[in-house]
Amino acid sequence: MQSTRRTLSSLLALATLIAAAVTSSPTVALAEKFYEDVRRIDQALRTNPNKVIDQAIESCRVRRNAAMKLYEVGQHTRAERRLRHCFDTLQIPLEVKKAVVKVPTPEELRAKAAKEIERALTLQPNAEDGLKIYRECAACHMPEGWGYTTGLVPQLAGQHRQVIIKQLADIRAGNRENPLMEPYSSVESIGGAQAIADVAEYIDTLEITIENGKGDGSDLALGKKLYEANCVRCHGADGAGDPEKYIPRIQAQHYKYLVRQLERMLEGKRKNADPEMLAQVKGFNPSELDAILDYVSRLTPPEELQAPPGWTNPDFAQ
Numbered sequence: 246m247q248s249t250r251r252t253l254s255s256l257l258a259l260a261t262l263i264a265a266a267v268t269s270s271p272t273v274a275l276a277e278k279f280y281e282d283v284r285r286i287d288q289a290l291r292t293n294p295n296k297v298i299d300q301a302i303e304s305c306r307v308r309r310n311a312a313m314k315l316y317e318v319g320q321h322t323r324a325e326r327r328l329r330h331c332f333d334t335l336q337i338p339l340e341v342k343k344a345v346v347k348v349p350t351p352e353e354l355r356a357k358a359a360k361e362i363e364r365a366l367t368l369q370p371n372a373e374d375g376l377k378i379y380r381e382c383a384a385c386h387m388p389e390g391w392g393y394t395t396g397l398v399p400q401l402a403g404q405h406r407q408v409i410i411k412q413l414a415d416i417r418a419g420n421r422e423n424p425l426m427e428p429y430s431s432v433e434s435i436g437g438a439q440a441i442a443d444v445a446e447y448i449d450t451l452e453i454t455i456e457n458g459k460g461d462g463s464d465l466a467l468g469k470k471l472y473e474a475n476c477v478r479c480h481g482a483d484g485a486g487d488p489e490k491y492i493p494r495i496q497a498q499h500y501k502y503l504v505r506q507l508e509r510m511l512e513g514k515r516k517n518a519d520p521e522m523l524a525q526v527k528g529f530n531p532s533e534l535d536a537i538l539d540y541v542s543r544l545t546p547p548e549e550l551q552a553p554p555g556w557t558n559p560d561f562a563q
């Protein structure tokens with residue numbers, strides 16, 4: 246039973262991963278455009294917004310019906326020509342004026358996330374409710390919260406409550422892109438600030454695996470030297486981070502995930518990057534960064550936070 250549940254949720258996660266890779270079909274988009282045009286014409290036929298004469302209305306009505314028939318038998322170009330006649334005679338503009346969407350500034354995104362973080366931190370968390378939410382997350386993050394050594398999905402186990410809260414709030418506010426996970430972590434799917442507080446409380450209790458994905462180990466001495474000179478100050482000598490400052494635990498994180506995060510930050514796609522850290526990271530060449538992150542992936546948490554060999558999450562046992 247348990248393995249069936251796991252297989253099902255993994256399949257679901259896999260389907261999502263694949264769906265994200267497939268872009269929507271252009272044929273579907275064209276059909277949507279045609280029916281949208283018909284809808285606009287029908288509305289104009291009803292309300293006659295430009296007060297055109299009755300003959301124009303009648304002429305459009307005939308062509309509109311012809312267009313529908315032509316479209317249904319696959320005569321798309323002819324059908325669209327009929328509709329264009331309607332747009333002309335009813336004097337309605339061909340294109341709907343796009344509403345001007347204001348792109349929020351980085352400050353606005355941060356302010357939006359900050360509000361939710363503040364709220365989630367003041368609420369009393371409930372780990373039991375957190376587990377209920379986490380069951381959905383486990384489809385990708387795995388019941389143990391270990392993600393995948395390929396780095397596609399990060400290890401969440403043991404991540405500081407405050408950091409989980411901040412990352413979830415950032416993702417929801419649009420301050421960190423994560424299109425794959427967005428639908429599973431939205432307010433609509435899991436609820437407001439209380440849900441974030443609860444699931445973060447639960448994740449904090451998961452045991453950390455040190456069987457995470459690592460680099461090729463080719464330049465660990467350089468990695469150690471650069472890590473100590475640049476990163477220790479914030480992330481700590483063992484990569485444990487600092488929950489009070491929302492600095493993530495990066496020890497035992499999958500190497501390829503670490504690499505991807507720094508790449509995203511450098512490309513400006515992970516907008517919530519720490520500015521001081523970003524300036525620093527820009528100063529390294531790719532092989533230096535590799536060496537640092539390989540070293541980071543080998544840092545380990547104190548023994549009491551590590552999963553004992555063979556540990557599986559008992560909350561997922563039946």
Ligand code: HEC
Nearest residue numbers: 261381382385397398399409412413423425426429430444
């Ligand atoms: C469909 C798969 C999927 C589901 C379901 C999912 N996640 Fe994720 N999650 C990901 C991926 C992929 C990433 C890494 C994205 C990236 O590379 O930036 C991620 C990243 C995260 C991060 C950021 C970790 C870090 O180290 O910065 C947090 C926190 C997180 N997820 C929490 C959750 C929670 C809580 C849930 C359930 C409410 C959830 N996720 C559900 C795929 C998923």
Ligand code: HEC
Nearest residue numbers: 475476478479491492493495503506517518519521522537
């Ligand atoms: C000034 C403090 C500071 C310094 C120095 C710093 N970091 Fe960070 N780092 C942060 C903060 C804060 C975050 C979280 C940003 C956010 O909210 O997303 C972070 C996030 C990260 C992440 C993403 C982790 C995740 O789970 O998504 C990685 C990887 C990382 N840092 C690596 C490094 C490395 C390697 C160095 C040294 C070259 C370094 N950092 C130096 C403050 C710092």
